[in-house]
Amino acid sequence: MVSPPPRLARLAEVHDLPIGTACTAHAAIRQLRHGLDRNGEGYYDLVVGDASARIPAKIWGDSRAYGELARSGLETGAVVKLMFSVGEYRDAIQLTVSRIRGVVEGDEWSSEAIWGRGWELIQDLRCKTLVFDIETVPGVVLDAEDTPESVRKAVARAAERSAGELDALEAQTKAMSLSPYFGKIVSLAVGEGELDEDEDEDDDGDEGEGREGAVTALVVPPPGREDEEYPPWIRPMSEADLLRCFWHLADAAELVVSYNGRGFDVPFLQARSLIHGVPARVDLLSSPYSLRPHLDLFRLLSPGRGGTASTSLDVICWSLGITSPKGEMDGSLVAPTYARGEIETIAEYNVGDVRATARVYRHLREHLLPFRNDW
Structure with missing residues (x-):
């Protein structure tokens, strides 16, 4: 009797196996594309992954897996059980899949093993095109006994550079909020960028409660408000x-869209992580x-080496005839608003920026991106 191939607990273990080794594993389909070879035979290119690794895979048209996948209706995001052999393509690991099916009762797998810790918090928010924005505030108490003098001096120098017309406290707050080492994230708004305009509008003013694709704000409550509803x-x-949650959503998305995300949001998120x-x-x-996997609209719309003032999000919205997110709230008011405990106000402001960014993206998706060779 032939023994079944060994099951891998972590997909990353394939990197330690000899080419040709047969295995089984549970994984999520992260990318899936059907194609035809030069003889007209079908095949699937896919990327499968769990919390430990993402690995390219191939399903050839003459394999049992090809028919199984075609009949199953499995799509990107589905958790599956795979039987495969470890292969190589252009000096990189590639799996050749011989069997594939969706998970069934009795299979030994867990959401944390596939997606990683925290996925359960936002699994219903998965987006094809993830549009996001963050809001930040100071995160270091400078007069605390355990704050080194070198940190106080570094903040003071940063505040001096950014002071302008601000008073000393405002300059210090701005400097700390803009640094991932002195600041922290208190709101992350996320939404689906592929909605039509009428789907994006919220007729009842309730920020899209209960609607598919609604913008959601993940917030860090101010002290004393952690247990509120x-x-x-x-x-x-x-x-x-x-x-x-952010990295899970970015990992699951086909495209991530931001406004100046390369210049601020992503470096801040990365450092805080x-x-x-x-x-x-x-x-x-x-x-x-590059426009993929991260499309930074600011980079796309900035005129050469021009300054940021001429291409701020509210200016772009005004120019394109899109509703601007800017009202009484602006970035300079986030820190004092958080200090007052008004996290809902910050979340509304954050959500407004994501809605506006998504509308700019859709405008470019129709009138610019399809005509670029790199899209």
Whole structure:
């Protein structure tokens, strides 16, 4: 009797196996594409992954897996059981899948093993095109006894550089809020960028409660408000969980969209993740002028080396005839608003920026991106 192939507990273990080794494993389908070879035979290119690794895979048209996948209706995001052999393509590991099916009762797998810690907090928010924005506040108490003098001096120098017309306290607050080492994230708004305009509009003014694709704010409640109830579009959590949620959503998305995300949001998220020991699962900073997997609309719309003032989000919205997110609230008011405990106000402001960014993305999706060779 032939023994079944061994089951891998972690997909990353394939990197330690000899080419040709047969195995089984549970994984999620992260990418899936059907194609035809030069003879007209079908095949599937896919990327499968769990919390430990993402690995390219191939399903050839003459394999049992090809028919199984075609009949199953499995799509990107589905958790599956695979039988495969370890192969190689262009000096990189590639799995050749011989059998595939969706998970069934009795299979030994867990959501945490497939997606990682924190996925359960936002699994219903998964987006094809993830549009996001963050809001930050000071995170260091400078007069605390355990704050080194070198840190106080560093903040003072940063505040002096950014002072302008601000008073000393305002300059210090701004400097700390803009640094991931002196600041922290208190709100992360996320939403689906592929909605039509009428789907994006919210007729009852309730930030899209209960609607598919609604913008959601993940927030870190101010001290004393951790145990309060919030509306469904606001999800309270720790900063570490907020970071885990962001990387999960970015990892699951086909495209990530931001406005100046390469210049501020992603470096801030990445540094805060390092501080909290949270894996930064997706590379959103390499190839700075690439449109995928991270489309930074600011980079796309900035005129050459011009300054940021001429291409701020509210200016772009005004120019394109899109409703601007800017009202009485602006970035300089986030820290004092958080100090007053008004996290809902910050979340509304954050959500407004994501709605506006999504509308700009859709405008470019129709009138610019299809005509670029790199899209």
